[in-house]
Amino acid sequence: MGLPADHAALLRAVAEALLQARGRIDGVEAMVSDLIRQTxxxxxxxxxxxxxxxDVLAQEIEALSGVLQRLGQxxxxxxALLAVPLANLSVRLGAGVGLNPASAPASDDVELF
Structure with missing residues (x-):
């Protein structure tokens, strides 16, 4: 049984909205960097x-967007969860669909600036 077209389209639209939000975080990070230099x-x-x-928030948003995009496809x-690069997030999300934490992906995990 396939995903109804309207559900798939909504998942993809939410994934895109999350990526746009993630992009706005970049601007906030730049501003915070400037403020930290003045601290x-x-x-x-x-x-x-x-x-x-x-930075953690931005990475989580990007990972969530990827999950929604894959679900929409x-x-x-x-x-879809196996592709989440953040192990902690993958395990938390996987608990909702019965994904065994032992089968969570080897993680790139959070990369801090």
Missing amino acids: APEDRSAALTQAQSL GEAPDQ
Whole structure:
């Protein structure tokens, strides 16, 4: 049984909207980088650590977009999750479809700036 065309189209549209949101995060990251450079040296490390959560968010949004895109192309949920490069996210999402964490992909995991 295939995915209804309107469901597939909606999944692909949401995936695209997520990628656009991810692109806007790049602008916020640039602004935060500028602010961190202006932060007092003794506070810079803590500010950088907090700012890295933006990078994690961007990577998660991109991964979620990929899952929705694959679902919109008719892939089975377990197969769509196998392509998620973030192990923690893959395991969390996989719990909803019965994906065994042991079969989660070898992860590139989060790459921080």
